Amino acid sequence: METSKRTKVKELLDSTAFGSTVTVKGWVRTFRNNQFIAINDGSTINNIQAVVDFENTDETLLKRLTTGAAISVTGELIESLGKGQKVEIKVKELEILGDSDAEKFPLQPKKHSLEFLREIAHLRFRTNTFNAVFKVRHALAFAIHQFFNERGFVYMHTPIITASDAEGAGEMFRVTTLDFDNPPRTEDGKVDFKQDFFGKSTNLTVSGQLEGELAAMAFGDIYTFGPTFRAENSNTTRHLAEFWMIEPEMAFYDLNDNMQLAEDLLKYVIKHAMTTCADEIEFLKNRLLEEEKQKPQDERSELDLVTKLNFCLENNFERLTYTEAIEILKNSTPNKKKKFKYLIESWGADLQSEHERYLVEKHFKKPVILTDYPKDIKAFYMRQNDDGKTVRAMDILFPGIGEIVGGSQREERLELLEKRMQEMEISAEELYWYLDTRRFGTAPHAGFGLGFERLVLFVTGMTNIRDVIAFPRAPKTAEF
Numbered sequence: 001m002e003t004s005k006r007t008k009v010k011e012l013l014d015s016t017a018f019g020s021t022v023t024v025k026g027w028v029r030t031f032r033n034n035q036f037i038a039i040n041d042g043s044t045i046n047n048i049q050a051v052v053d054f055e056n057t058d059e060t061l062l063k064r065l066t067t068g069a070a071i072s073v074t075g076e077l078i079e080s081l082g083k084g085q086k087v088e089i090k091v092k093e094l095e096i097l098g099d100s101d102a103e104k105f106p107l108q109p110k111k112h113s114l115e116f117l118r119e120i121a122h123l124r125f126r127t128n129t130f131n132a133v134f135k136v137r138h139a140l141a142f143a144i145h146q147f148f149n150e151r152g153f154v155y156m157h158t159p160i161i162t163a164s165d166a167e168g169a170g171e172m173f174r175v176t177t178l179d180f181d182n183p184p185r186t187e188d189g190k191v192d193f194k195q196d197f198f199g200k201s202t203n204l205t206v207s208g209q210l211e212g213e214l215a216a217m218a219f220g221d222i223y224t225f226g227p228t229f230r231a232e233n234s235n236t237t238r239h240l241a242e243f244w245m246i247e248p249e250m251a252f253y254d255l256n257d258n259m260q261l262a263e264d265l266l267k268y269v270i271k272h273a274m275t276t277c278a279d280e281i282e283f284l285k286n287r288l289l290e291e292e293k294q295k296p297q298d299e300r301s302e303l304d305l306v307t308k309l310n311f312c313l314e315n316n317f318e319r320l321t322y323t324e325a326i327e328i329l330k331n332s333t334p335n336k337k338k339k340f341k342y343l344i345e346s347w348g349a350d351l352q353s354e355h356e357r358y359l360v361e362k363h364f365k366k367p368v369i370l371t372d373y374p375k376d377i378k379a380f381y382m383r384q385n386d387d388g389k390t391v392r393a394m395d396i397l398f399p400g401i402g403e404i405v406g407g408s409q410r411e412e413r414l415e416l417l418e419k420r421m422q423e424m425e426i427s428a429e430e431l432y433w434y435l436d437t438r439r440f441g442t443a444p445h446a447g448f449g450l451g452f453e454r455l456v457l458f459v460t461g462m463t464n465i466r467d468v469i470a471f472p473r474a475p476k477t478a479e480f
């Protein structure tokens with residue numbers, strides 16, 4: 001009999017080929033009554049049940065059927081009489097591929113806290129929750145590429161090591177091969193980066209946008225999807241030091257086109273995940289309901305996960321300007337009752353996540369796109385409005401998340417861009433290559449950055465961003 005071939009559990013659970021002989025390889029989740037093995041092979045969050053004829057099986061072999069052990073089972077696929085499953089396997093051959101010491105294996109067939117699982121992130125993939133989360137993550141990544149591919153966008157790989165630190169999106173991690181204890185110094189005592197590996201000071205990228213713009217001015221429509229790094233010392237449930245970002249950049253788009261693309265993208269990928277990961281999302285919905293039972297009534301979500309996702313698909317995102325949002329916030333109950341940590345007193349204030357979430361969750365009760373922010377709280381490259389105060393920026397705010405997308409129409413007018421750079425003390429010399437796009441065939445264009453983990457957070461209903469990336473990097477956290 002062939003044993004190196006195996007059928008995946010996902011396929012078998014949908015099969016009606018009763019009577020056929022099948023081989024399953026996977027890991028033992030539970031072994032009950034000396035008879036029923038629940039096997040999971042990762043292909044689905046659901047297990048397949050294999051039934052052992054314990055009377056005719058070596059007892060020492062049965063003893064090795066512990067949670068976490070890798071096994072191979074060959075037997076007859078039969079219709080199951082037990083509730084909760086349609087098929088099971090009547091075991092003919094059983095082989096232990098890898099033992100798992102029940103005393104030492106940290107994952108037991110019971111509920112573990114997410115905090116505990118984060119400490120054993122190398123094993124947490126083997127839980128239903130993380131199986132579901134990473135299936136959804138995969139589906140979303142796949143859908144993103146599919147969405148752009150269908151629309152003729154070119155996938156660009158922008159550099160991870162960069163010498164430009166002008167973007168100002170966040171604090172950067174330095175990349176160097178200089179001797180840390182005894183770096184070469186210039187005459188005035190500064191570290192001499194001319195002697196560093198790249199002959200200049202370099203960092204890990206905070207965004208691929210500037211390079212993306214160069215490509216958009218040739219290909220028309222491009223996107224990046226890669227890791228970005230920010231040394232932000234903010235220990236929040238929505239920030240990572242290493243996260244993945246999708247950054248499309250489109251020639252001849254204005255801000256409205258840009259917003260429409262972002263809304264279409266979000267709806268497309270959420271829909272794809274809901275279709276291809278229906279079981280996983282159903283599981284995550286129930287997980288969230290369970291978790292929220294621990295919370296006081298007024299802190300629970302009004303909508304369950306599936307309803308929330310559908311709601312997001314069925315409604316147009318609310319679009320309004322920053323100025324309109326400030327008015328709403330100024331007059332809001334939490335502002336008047338001084339419930340906000342940062343009170344909104346005047347135009348120009350940067351919005352904190354508490355304000356974003358108020359607008360989305362309490363006021364509009366749906367995703368919101370804010371546009372035309374004050375230029376002083378936004379990056380130098382955003383297109384300036386005629387009012388002299390605001391720029392063509394847009395942020396998309398999602399329930400439970402706050403900002404999920406940040407984008408803008410870019411300043412394509414060379415003089416205005418140079419003037420803004422001067423005001424913000426950004427070196428035009430260093431960024432000559434960026435300015436060249438405005439010198440040679442400049443054109444209106446726009447783009448945005450979508451934080452991938454924030455998207456996964458939204459679709460999975462998880463609450464901590466560290467639970468939607470395999471091995472989170474955050475302040476004092478770089479395990480595995």
Ligand code: ATP
Nearest residue numbers: 169230238239240243403404405406449450451454
């Ligand atoms: P925030 O105000 O939430 O820190 P930001 O304004 O710094 O976000 P951008 O620079 O516009 O964000 O980055 C684009 C997108 O990348 C954000 O909308 C968000 O989805 C995501 N993002 C930004 N910083 C992080 C981070 N530290 N961890 C995970 N995702 C992030």
Ligand code: MN
Nearest residue numbers: 169170230232
């Ligand atoms: Mn930030």
